Amino acid sequence: MSLAAPVNTTTVQCPVCRTVCDASPLYHYTASQAAAYFCPKTRNLERYQRLENCIQKLWQGDSSIILQFQNCGFGFGYPFIGGDEEFYQILHEQKGYPAWRWDYDVALQEALEPMQTGKLLEIGAGAGIFLKKIRQSWDCYATEGSESTRKDLKSLGIQVFSDLDLTIESHQQSFDVVVLFQVLEHISDFHSILDDCRKLLRVGGKIVITVPDGEAMIRQEKITGCPDMPPNHINKWTPNSLAIALQQHGFEAQTVIFEPSSWKNFRGYLHLKIIAEATNPRSLASQIYRIKNKKFRAPLLTVLGISAMFKMLPYFRDLRKGGAFAMIGTLKDK
Numbered sequence: 001m002s003l004a005a006p007v008n009t010t011t012v013q014c015p016v017c018r019t020v021c022d023a024s025p026l027y028h029y030t031a032s033q034a035a036a037y038f039c040p041k042t043r044n045l046e047r048y049q050r051l052e053n054c055i056q057k058l059w060q061g062d063s064s065i066i067l068q069f070q071n072c073g074f075g076f077g078y079p080f081i082g083g084d085e086e087f088y089q090i091l092h093e094q095k096g097y098p099a100w101r102w103d104y105d106v107a108l109q110e111a112l113e114p115m116q117t118g119k120l121l122e123i124g125a126g127a128g129i130f131l132k133k134i135r136q137s138w139d140c141y142a143t144e145g146s147e148s149t150r151k152d153l154k155s156l157g158i159q160v161f162s163d164l165d166l167t168i169e170s171h172q173q174s175f176d177v178v179v180l181f182q183v184l185e186h187i188s189d190f191h192s193i194l195d196d197c198r199k200l201l202r203v204g205g206k207i208v209i210t211v212p213d214g215e216a217m218i219r220q221e222k223i224t225g226c227p228d229m230p231p232n233h234i235n236k237w238t239p240n241s242l243a244i245a246l247q248q249h250g251f252e253a254q255t256v257i258f259e260p261s262s263w264k265n266f267r268g269y270l271h272l273k274i275i276a277e278a279t280n281p282r283s284l285a286s287q288i289y290r291i292k293n294k295k296f297r298a299p300l301l302t303v304l305g306i307s308a309m310f311k312m313l314p315y316f317r318d319l320r321k322g323g324a325f326a327m328i329g330t331l332k333d334k
Contacts, residue, residue, distance in 0.1 A: 015080065015190070016241045017072040025065035026075070026218065027227065031055040034064070036279040037229045038091055043278070043289040047090065054087050058231050066236075068214070073238035075214045077230030082188045085145065087231060103181055103210035104130045106257050106326040111177050111206040112138065118176030121167065121200060123193070124183040125160070128153045141175070143167055164196040175200050179208040182324070184242075185233045194249040201331045207251060209327050211237040213258070216323040223315045224269055226276035242327050251329035259322025266319045273308040274301060 012021045035052035056062055059079050068075035083091070107130070112120070117137050125131060125142035126149065134140065135158065142160040144150050153160040161167045178197045184190050197207050214236030217228035228236065243253035259265075277285040285304055291297040312319060 012067060012078060014069040014072060014074055015076060015188075016074040016245050017069060019069055019071045021067050021069060023068065023070060025067055025078075027066040027221070029064050029066075029227065029229065031059060031062045031064075033279070034229050034231070037227065037275065038232070040278045040286055040289055041281055042286045047093065050090050051087075054084075054090060055231060058084060058087065064230050066230075068218075068236065072241040072244055073214065074241035075218070075236030076188075077234045080188050080234065081231060082186050082234040083231040091232065100129060100133075101181070102259055102322075103324065103326050104133070106210070107177075107179050107181075107208045108134070110255055110257070110326075110328050111179075111208050115176055115206075119174060120177045120179065121171075121175045123164070123178065123180045123197075125149075125153060125158075128156060128158060130179070130181065131158050132156060138177075141167070141171070164193070164200075168196060168199050172199055173202050175205055176202065177206045177208065181208075181210050182212070184209055185211045185235045185237060188234050190235065190245065191249070194245060194251075198250050198331060203331055203333045205331050207246070207329045207331070209242065209246075209329070210324055211235070211242065211327075212324050213322075214238050214241075216321065219318060219321075220269070220272060220323065223312055223318060224272040224276050226272035239325060239327065246327070246329045250332055250334070252332050253327055253329045255326075255328040257326045257328075259324040259326075261320040261322060263320060265322055268323075269312065269319050270305040270308050273312060274304055277304075277308070 013019065031052050034055050035048050038051050039048045041048045058081055064077050064079060066075060067078055112134060119139040120134070121141045122131055123143050125144050128142065131140045131142060135156070140158045142153050142158050143164055144153060144160055145162065150160045150162065178201055184193065187193055201207065212228065212233060215238060217236055221227045239256045246253045274285050277283045278289050280286055288297060288300045288304065
């Protein structure tokens, strides 16, 4: 993606530390570039067009910039607005939920195992993979915006709410643990979410947050050409900025754990490199995505991945690094 066009950012405040921006934007994206990142034109033109229209409405224009504040390290997309329900409905038409992840193990080891049992809330539970694992020992609750997903969670015996306001009405200051796995990077109004977590937790309760590492996301674009694109990821968190945000809402940030290095991360970089190439309608990757039959498309993309690997060899040391971190906080007694 191109560097930012000249933009006056001297009046833009950091949502975390409240300082005024004193640096040039890192990147500039158009709505067309964003839509092509989420769905290349050659893959599904109609879906690409719906995404472009939706993003333009969110941005109230055709462009977005990425800012990063030196004082706390926090980065974010500007206009500072995350995806809405329409955006995520379109986005998830071709996506599923991941299987067991490294950050679930972090929550188990750092928060749940020391307590052994209690009352837990997962915000943005998705398919409930984590809750399925712990529901025999823990009293499990969830918030989830999707009606169909809520039905699936209820069928597992999990008490689920459509939003946090409804949860607070009946369960204020009653949870031992609240977890947010890869949620806070999507939400511009993160202060409200953290304030709600404070209302829901008992004093001494734990909050477990995992987010993409903002510095890793910037490194990702350098290596692959594939951005950490708004309005999906609107926030780029660092351990320092997340600790500050937690402290602002009455939490003591205690533990930071980075995603471990793995060859799975290497494969992820290859995938992102191909996605970046596919945004060019004249590229080979774009032509391969025209193939509707996955059985034929998959082996061709594998061959393309080998080519992408050679292009990224100068960054070989970085290719196994994890791209996220977990932070554990404890609610302090006022």
